Structures are given as C-alpha cells and as structure tokens.
Amino acid sequence: MIVRDTPHSFRLFFILRGSVLPLIYGKILFITLLGVVVAVAQHFYPDVFPDFTLAPVALFGVALSLFLGFRNNASYERWWEGRKQWGQLVVASRSLSRQLLSYIDGSEKAGIEAQEYTIKLSIAFSHALRHQLRQTDPWSDIQPYVTEQDTLFLRQANSLPDAILRLIALKIRQCREQGLLSDILQASLQEQITVMAQVQAACERIQTTPLPFAYMLLVQRTAYLYCFILPFGIVATQGLVTPLFSAIIAYTFFGLDALSEELAAPFGLSANHLPLHAISRTIEINLLDILGEKPLPEPIEAQDHRLA
Amino acid sequence: MIVRDTPHSFRLFFILRGSVLPLIYGKILFITLLGVVVAVAQHFYPDVFPDFTLAPVALFGVALSLFLGFRNNASYERWWEGRKQWGQLVVASRSLSRQLLSYIDGSEKAGIEAQEYTIKLSIAFSHALRHQLRQTDPWSDIQPYVTEQDTLFLRQANSLPDAILRLIALKIRQCREQGLLSDILQASLQEQITVMAQVQAACERIQTTPLPFAYMLLVQRTAYLYCFILPFGIVATQGLVTPLFSAIIAYTFFGLDALSEELAAPFGLSANHLPLHAISRTIEINLLDILGEKPLPEPIEAQDHRLA
Amino acid sequence: MIVRDTPHSFRLFFILRGSVLPLIYGKILFITLLGVVVAVAQHFYPDVFPDFTLAPVALFGVALSLFLGFRNNASYERWWEGRKQWGQLVVASRSLSRQLLSYIDGSEKAGIEAQEYTIKLSIAFSHALRHQLRQTDPWSDIQPYVTEQDTLFLRQANSLPDAILRLIALKIRQCREQGLLSDILQASLQEQITVMAQVQAACERIQTTPLPFAYMLLVQRTAYLYCFILPFGIVATQGLVTPLFSAIIAYTFFGLDALSEELAAPFGLSANHLPLHAISRTIEINLLDILGEKPLPEPIEAQDHRLA
Amino acid sequence: MIVRDTPHSFRLFFILRGSVLPLIYGKILFITLLGVVVAVAQHFYPDVFPDFTLAPVALFGVALSLFLGFRNNASYERWWEGRKQWGQLVVASRSLSRQLLSYIDGSEKAGIEAQEYTIKLSIAFSHALRHQLRQTDPWSDIQPYVTEQDTLFLRQANSLPDAILRLIALKIRQCREQGLLSDILQASLQEQITVMAQVQAACERIQTTPLPFAYMLLVQRTAYLYCFILPFGIVATQGLVTPLFSAIIAYTFFGLDALSEELAAPFGLSANHLPLHAISRTIEINLLDILGEKPLPEPIEAQDHRLA
C-alpha cells in the first residue's frame, strides 16, 4: 500500500511509484504511434478517411465507461472487503485475548499457562494466514509462538491456519475439563474462533475466485477495440493533435483497467495491495502487550512510501 | 470457472474457452450481414437513407447501456452471493467439526464415534447440496459417509440436504441425552447447523427465483432493436465501415447480455459458473484431515483452465 | 412469477404473458400517433418546426435514464428483499422444527405432542402471512393445523401471524414448565421465533411503505414530457421514420416505468410478483415431511409458465 | 407519507399534494422568465448570442445528472434506513412482549404485574422516540403507560427514550431477584432492549448528521449555474421554445434537488416524511392486543391521502 499525502499541482504528474503507468506504457505508446501514423496519413492524403466521424465512437465510449466503471467497482469492493476481513481479525484476536484473561481461572499455574499459550497461538494464526495468502514460508514467523510438539502436528496439517484454530479450541477444551472454565464461557470463546475462521474463509474466497473470466475478456477486448478505433474516429476533426488525444484517453482507460486488475486480488505484494505484513505485526504487538512482554517488536514502517 | 492469468495484448482476441463468443456469434453475424446490405445499398443508392442520423440512436444507446449495466450488476451479485454462501458453508463445516471435537466428551467410545459420524455427515451435506443444485445423482458421493440404515431414511426424504441436517441434530441430541454434552454446548452447535440451513435456502432462492422475466424481455428486446436500427443510423456517416462498427457494438451488447444470463444462474456447469465440485472437495479434504484420515483425496484441478 | 427459458431470436417479440406491454400499449399508441401527426405535418409544411433540434432532448434523455435507472434499482431491491425474507422464513421454519425435535424431551407423550403441534403452528404461520400480504381469506389453509380452541383465540387477534407466534411461544413455555426443556434451549428456540417475527415485519414494511410518492410523480411526469416532446425533437432529422422511433423509445421508458411499479409491491398476484403460494407450500411439504406425514401435498406447479 | 394509487395519464399533472412543485415554483418561474427574455432578445437581435452552442452545456448536464443522482441515492437510503429502523422497533416491541409472557413466571401476581408494566413501558418507548425525533411534547401519549412515580424519574432524565429502556431493564432485574426469571432468560430479554437502543441511536444519527454541507453546496450551486446558463445555450437552436425547455429542465433538476432534501431528514411532518405516528400507533395496538385490552385504539388513517 502506498502511504503518502496527495502531491500538489504539477508534481502529481511525475510520480511513478504506486502509479499504474509502468504497467501500461507499452499500450499507450502503441496507441500514440497509431495516432501519429493516422494523423500524418490524413494530413497528406485527406481523402483516406472521409467516412469516419466521432459519433459512433462516442456512443461506444459511454458503454465502455459504464463497463469499466462496474468492473472497477467490483474490484474495489474485493479490495475493501479484504481489508475489512483483516480488521475483523484484529478485533477477534484482541477480543479472544481479553476474554481468555477474563474467563479462565488465573489463580492456578495451569490457567495462566493456558491463557498465555492460547494468545500466542492467535499471533501464529495471523502470520499463518498472511503467509498462506502470499504463498510464502510461514515457519520463521510461527516458530516462536508454538511448542515443538505442536509444530510437528502443524507441519502435517492440510491447512495451517485451520489447524492452529483447532489447537486453540483444544486448549480451551482442556481448560474446561480441568475446571478452569465453565461451558458457557467456552461457548463464548468459540464465537471469537468462529470469527477467525470466517476471516480465513473470506480471504480464501477472494483469492481463489477471481472476477468471471468472460467478463474481463469482454471489458478488455472492448477497451482495446475502442482505443484502436479512436484515432480514426477523431482524426478528421482533430488533425495533428490526434496522437495527444489518443494517448490521454488510452491512459485513462488502460489505467483504470490495470488498476482494477491489481485491486481485484488484494493480498499480493504490489504497490496497491493490502499491507498484510503491517497488520499482522500490529496484532503481534497488541497481543504481546497484553501478555506484558518487553520489549515489543517494532511496527512495520513504510519504505519509500510503501507499506508491505 | 475459468482459472488463468490475463492473456496479454493480441492473444486476448483468440481465446474462446470461457468467452461468450460461441453463444452469440450467430447474432453478431446477422447484424454484420445487415450492415453489409445497408452499406452496399447506401453506396449505390445514397438517396435511400436520407432521413437517418445517429442522434436518436445515440440517445437510445445511453439508455440501453444503463439497463444492461443494471442487469449485469444484479447478475453479478447473484453469482457473488452464491460464492459467498459456499464460503459460508466452508466456515460452518470447519467450525462445526472443530466444536464437535472441543465440546463432546471424547473420553468414551460413544463420544468419539459421535464426533466422527457427525463430521462425516457434514461432508455428505456439502455433496448433497451440490448435487441438488446441479440436479445430478448424489449417492456415489454420499454413500461412504452415511450408515446403511441412515441411507434408507435419506432416500425417502423430500429434501436430501435438509434430512442430513436433521440427522446431525439427532446425533447431537443423543450426545446430550447420554451426558456427553451440556445443553448450552448443544445450543452452540445448533447455531452452526442453522448456518448450513441458511446456505441451503439461499442457494435454493438464487436457483428458483430468476431475475424478473419481464425485465429480461425488456432488456433483450431493446438490445435487439438497437442493434437492428444501428446500421441504418450510422450508414450515412460511416459508409462502408458500417458492418465493422455494427459487429463491434453488437459484440459488446450481446456479449454483456449473454454473460449476465450465465452469471444469473451460477450453480451450473458452464465455463463461468461456480466451481462447486472443487469447493465441496475442499470441505471433504478439510474434514477428513480433522479426522486424521490418510491418504486424503486429491483436490479438483482445473482442466484446460476450467474448474468444475 | 414467470418461469420459462429465455426465448430465442424473433420469438422474443411475440411473448405477451409476463411482458409489461399489455399495461402500456395505450401510451405507446398515443405517442406513435403523435409521431405520425408531427411527421405528416412536417412533411407538408416543413417550416412549422424550424427551431427544433435533438440536442436538448438528448440532454433531457440522459437525466431521465438516470432517474428511471435509480427507481428501477430501488424497486428491484424491494422485490429481491421480499424474496430474501421468504427465504429466511423457509430457514427459520425448518430450523425451528429441527430444534424442536432435538431439544424437547420426546420420551413422554406430552413432549411428542408439543413438538408436533408447534411444527403445525409454524406451517400455519407461513399461510397466515401470505394471506395477510395478499389480503385473502386464510382460514381454509390454517384450519387443518390449529386446534379448535386456538382457532377461537386467533379469530379475535388483531394480527393473525403475530398471534400464531405467541401461541408457539406459549407452547414452548409450557414445555419448560413441564420440565421437558431447559431455559437455555428455550432461549435458543426463541431466536428462531424472532426471525419469523422479523420476516413478518419486513414484509409489512415493504407493503405499507411505497417509494416516496413525490419521487414517482417526478419520474413519471418527466417520462411523459420526454416522450411527448420527442417527436418534435427528431422530426427535422428523421422525417417519416419519426413515429417508429417514438414508439420504440416510448416502449423502453414506459416499459421500465411500468415494470418498476410492479416490482415495487412484490407480494401481489401479477405475473412478475413473488410466488408466495409456491413458497409457503414448500414450507408445508418440508415440515410435514419432518413430521413423517404421508402422502405429502403436491408442490405448486407453474401454470402456463406462471407460478402464483 | 402520501398513500394513493398512481394516477393515470393526464391527471398526473394536476396533483399538488405530495408533489415538490409548491417548493420550487419560484425558481422555475425565474428560469422561465429568463428564458423569455433571452428568447425575445435573440429573436430581435440574433447577433447577441453568436458564440453560444449547446455542447458545453450538455457536457455539464451529464456531470450534474450524476451528482444529483448520487445525492438522491444517499438521501433515499437515509429515508429507507429510517423506515427499516422503525420496522425493527416493531419487531423488537412485539418480540420483547412475547418473550416477557413466555419467560417470566406468571403464576404469581408479581409476575403478571411485571409482564404488564414492562409491555406498557415498551409502548411508551415508541411514543417517546417519535416525539423526540419530531421535537413535540411526549407526555400526553406516555402518561397512560407509566406510573406516577416513574413519571417523576423520567421527567428529570436527559434522554427520555433511554431512561425508559433503563426502567424496563430495572423491572426485568427485579423479576430475576424475585426468582421469577433465570439469568439466562434475562440475558435473552436484554438482547431485545439492545435492539431498541440501536433503533434510537440510528434515528438520532440520521437526524443529527445531515449529508455533508459542502456536498449540498456544490450540487446546488452547480444546479443553479446550469439552469441559469441553459437558456443562453439553447436559444440559438430552439428560438422561441427556449422558455418551455428551460422550465421543464429546471423542474426536473430543482425537483429532484428539493425531494432529496426532504427525504434526507425523514422524521418530520412533510408530505414525503415517514408516518411515525401511524407506526407507533401500530405498536400500541399490537402490544395492547397482547395484553388483552378492549377496545383497542383506532389505527391512524390517511387524511386526504396523507399519513402522518
């Protein structure tokens, strides 16, 4: 995620980091060159494009704007839902920890240990979910919070985050069996675990189910056709300014298209993706603070305006 | 569902799998031919179409874009809600299993058997729901997870998935009666079963209640009329390029229409439908993993970029 | 509700059932005739309409499209929310029944009778709600499921569905008082009853609170003015084709207007209203199946593509 | 709220009650007169407006339509959320009453009295909330349902509806202390009270937080500028019909603006506001019916198509 204040006036045009320009400059260049060719051709042989006018292009452009607008909307909602789910995870982690301290009988050593280990497992969960979504190796982040024996169990699990939730549930069950927790408070704790499971499933849903492929094809084909036809449509009236206009409009449409594609899969490491690392570090700091650990890890800082 | 990266540049135009082109090429061809006839007629007898101009067509086109956009929105939301419901089923299956292991007293054999059988019934539920939505035969997928006696009961049931939920509820009730579960934890388990019932009813709602028929009629009639009138409207200014323009615009509007129709009923087996088979297999793998079964079944892989 | 596959190509234009054409053909005819008069007048006295051009009409048309689009959106959401509420009722009825069998002690006759009667009252609720929304007589559908004594009580009630819910709550209370049900399971059952009460209140809300009257006035007046001005605006350029264009655009706008009005009050008996009869019959079949009754009533079938 | 069937054809244009015309006829008149002046000036001195064409006005009009459309959407959602909240209050009042009768031990006089008084306090709550939102005097409606002693307490309260909820909570607490209610059922009752508190806070939110002032300024200024420029923009092509066009378009835009403003604060007494009086009377009738009181108060009827 890019974190910076809005740049003002002309400096706005010289920012590349976080911009989608690097992804689409090839296409823009191509359309601009096409515009140059068409403009030059029309300049010397004005009779080549007698039949073309802008009107049907305009009509087509309204439809394209609506379709791009819809796709952008759907992509943004996926991005924002991803962020909401991780916000939900922050709440559930904090609430689970708060309730563990408040519900489990802490007068005996077994109770204190159970509280502590379950909170540590919650930290491990947020790391495990992040690494699963980004397909990176989770173990260095998880190791410090899981016993060796449980690590063996987790390494064999099919879904690591889900297995951690099962460990948490097991720990809580043991507390009830040892008389450190009543069944009603166990059910209350389970609600937080279910929220964590919901966050996991929602993130998996966003990641494994892209926008319908045919929809993307339709929008992109339309955008290409539009930008390809555009120079021919405007050359009769715009003459030598045709390449400039073509470039600007290609920038607008291809830019929105590229950005929508980036936002639709929000858990990666690109400039406009969600800062999962920073969020899971926040959870880590919050929960270690609850346990009273000192010193706390540092929050993740934006590097070069960019938060991972 | 089509699973593949976005193809780049010109290869984009040569993809048929997942595209809606095969569904609408007849209509596009028809409009193109009409464009040819009109363009040729106008070329030789320019006085035939003196009265027509593009303006009212444009006006009509904005309205049509808005209506198609609305319908597309409604269809996409049905598709995405379908996916959300199946995501909800993933959560509920995992959470029910986790809670069964955490709540039911597993120190006696009866408890362990109850845990195991109830989890297996949850697997059967997801298969049963998928087969009901796709109107295929469920028994080969369900058989391995249900006792013979219960199979007899299920075969007589009016709604198979609902009957499986009743079996689960019955099993849980027996646990309470045998003292393996307190009433408060039974109520907590029932909440997950209610979520599963909600998923079933929501999928049935999406499947049995299409978008209002009159709405579809209105949009499709408008789209047909528009594409039919278009060549006459643009021939005076576009001349011999008329067929090309007509084809592109027919592709855009008919394509969006066809795609909307496909997304509005998302549980089938077409290229843009939801991969219910893959999701229910995921549930199967997750739950068998919880039970410690080895080896686990293989996840469903996309064949030729297509996930069923 | 109309239940049929999408008709293809030209047959699309000859469907009347489910179409809104019968509601608006008078208006379309009027606008067409106006178009004829204007076109003929312009043909013989071309100087009559020198001042008019299409441009301000187009401008007006974009605004009208947006307003109609918004109204259509709001109406569709009311229709879809109505359907969701009835889907919710299906879930709540099934879940209440499942929980009754799972919670109430069925080892004594009193328990079994209570389960059975409460489930029958749930069937009566869905019939009562449907009849209230459609303002038809409920008693023939309700009689079979309510004792004579309770019928007397219900006949005096101010709101029949609400009174049935109170009977259900009373029955459940008696079970607790007789020791057949713990207080915690009673509270769990009450949640389903509250869902049923929510469905009732939501349906009442949709039925008694139409879209703001002033909004409807504004949209309809604008649509009328637009279609009335249209022939004058296009006659200068379109000449004798003016009536055809006027008719098509009048069809589009008046059609969307009429359909929006129909969808906004979705509980009636028109072709595009919700099939409440079929849904409440589904609930009846599901619940009688749970009770093991044989033979089950037949589901409501679509007659002539129409489901009531 | 206006309650009437849609008027047909030309009668549509002669309805004032519920229309926004009375609020905006001044502005429309002004724009019309401006149109007359501009048209006459152009008729006699055609060279005065040589430079103006419609094109930039059209462009401006699309933007204005979108902004007005957005604002209308936001206002309508406030109005509809207000209605939903009051529907929620209907559910919560009925459910609280149903649960009071079902949960509290009614075999002793104390229990029956507690049930009755708590239900009466719920009636008082809906009256109190309505009067707070409309800033009218609540006491005549509340008096019959509150004891004299509690009236003294309520008169000193900072927020009357909130104080009534506290009285209800107190009454329920006494029942538990007297052994008429278990703690689990008390918690279940508290959920309904929390819903009532949510309704109150949501209504307060809608009432105290208008749409951002700057947004309203921007939209209204744009609408004014647009309608002011319009006659100059169309006079070259429309000539003497300019005033008519200006009037119609001013009606459309100012009308939507005025309606949006009315819907955005939906709890007042204007024609398009919500019928809070009728809804709180419905609650009163429902709850008195539950208590078996005879005769029940009359429902509020629409007077001259208007429901308060």
Added chain:
Amino acid sequence: MIVRDTPHSFRLFFILRGSVLPLIYGKILFITLLGVVVAVAQHFYPDVFPDFTLAPVALFGVALSLFLGFRNNASYERWWEGRKQWGQLVVASRSLSRQLLSYIDGSEKAGIEAQEYTIKLSIAFSHALRHQLRQTDPWSDIQPYVTEQDTLFLRQANSLPDAILRLIALKIRQCREQGLLSDILQASLQEQITVMAQVQAACERIQTTPLPFAYMLLVQRTAYLYCFILPFGIVATQGLVTPLFSAIIAYTFFGLDALSEELAAPFGLSANHLPLHAISRTIEINLLDILGEKPLPEPIEAQDHRLA
C-alpha cells in the same frame, strides 16, 4: 461538521465556511486565466485553433464524471461508516451501562462501586478513541474517570483504548469472582465490550487505509488534463465566454475532487469532518446521567455553524 439550514437563492453563492472553494480557488484561477489567454489568442488569430472541436472532450468528460462519481461514492461511504461506528459506540456505551446496573448485584457496596467505575471507564474509552483518531493528548479528558493506579497502567499501554477495554473486562471478571455476577451474564456483558472493540478497529481501518493511491492519482491526473484541455476544445464555438465556462466546470470537478478527499478521512478537524467531540460529549452526558451525577456537562454547541 457544518450545521445550518440550506441557504436560499443567491445567498447560496456567498458561503465560504464549509465550502471547498478556499481549497481550490488557485486551481480555478489558473484554468480561468488559461481560458482568457486561449480566448484572446483565438479572437485575434482565429486560425491558431482550427483543428479542435468539443467532441473528444465531451467523451472524455463522461468518463471523468463516472470516475469522480465512483470516488465520491467510496469517500462518502467511508465518512458515513465512520459516523455509523460512532453511533454504534453510543449504543454500546449506553447498553453496557444499562446491563451493568441490571446484572451486577447492587445490594453490596462492592457491586455499586464496580458498576460506577466500569461506567466511568466506558466514558474514558470514548475520549481515548477520539484523541487517538485525532492524534491529540487524551489525558485531561480521561483523568477524571480513572483511578491513579490504573492511570499508571494505561500510560504504559501500547493502545490506550484497547487497554481501557481490558480494564473493563478485568473489573467484570472480579465481579464474577466475588459472586456478584453469574458467568452467563458476564458473557452477555462481554458482547458489548466486543462491539466497542469493533468500533475501535473499524475507525483504525478507515484511518490507516486510504483509498488506493493509484486510483487517486488516476482520477486527479485525468481531472487536471481535462480542465487543461477544455479551453482549447470549446474556444472555437464559445469564443470570449470560454473563461467563464472553464471556470464553472473546473469548479465542479475540482470541487468534487477536494470534497471527496476531505470525506475519505473523516476523523479530522476540517469543516466537513465528523463531530467526534460532540458525540463523545453526548456519551459522557448520557453515562453520567445514568450514574445520577449533577450537574451534567454542557453539550458541545456549534460555533459559527461548525461542530467539532
């Protein structure tokens, strides 16, 4: 937040407070001057701009309107969600207080003290959250409600609001351990605390996750380019009125852009931000009123139509 009635007619144009004009007058001036230069140049050397027409500008304008409209929508939703969260905090604070008085045994001094102190901590929570969001010093507002010992603890906490919630949970736990509260009622109280934690996390989400930077870049660059090109596009037809038109359209687009940026981060102290101070004071008054304190603090009044 600006609190004032809608000004009427021409006074509308002379309001600066709450308007976005002060933020964008520089840009408008620049575009106006550009318009002047272009218009004068065209007046004296009409051959300089022969190639330009409005058509492609119009096309571009529709796309820009849609993008600005989308961004405005997303920003408004952030602003309104922020307000909803604070409304949720009002409900949770009141409900927690009501339930504390209703659940905790108040017959002994320990119970009364616990009720009182926990309610005071809830007041402190709303102040702490506001100060965190506005990055101001919280201690003067919090001091009166927290014991000295707890202040020491809070000063070391990583997240102040979260630490206050943990203090509340601890207090409630002590009540259960002292026998003043059953476990079931403790779980019910925890639900309100979880709601408060959700409000905190949602506010943090809105504050730390701006709209995607690339999106903002794209929209702003497009708006700049559009307003820069506009004078060239309209000068051929509008002549000397070009600067006026350019200024108005620049006002519309830059104004919407500036307002969207302000609404997207709604917790600050600008004119269109949310009145967090007034809301947390309302909570303070409500809760002190529940405790029976006299005199209550004054509500925050709008100063010069502005509520902080």
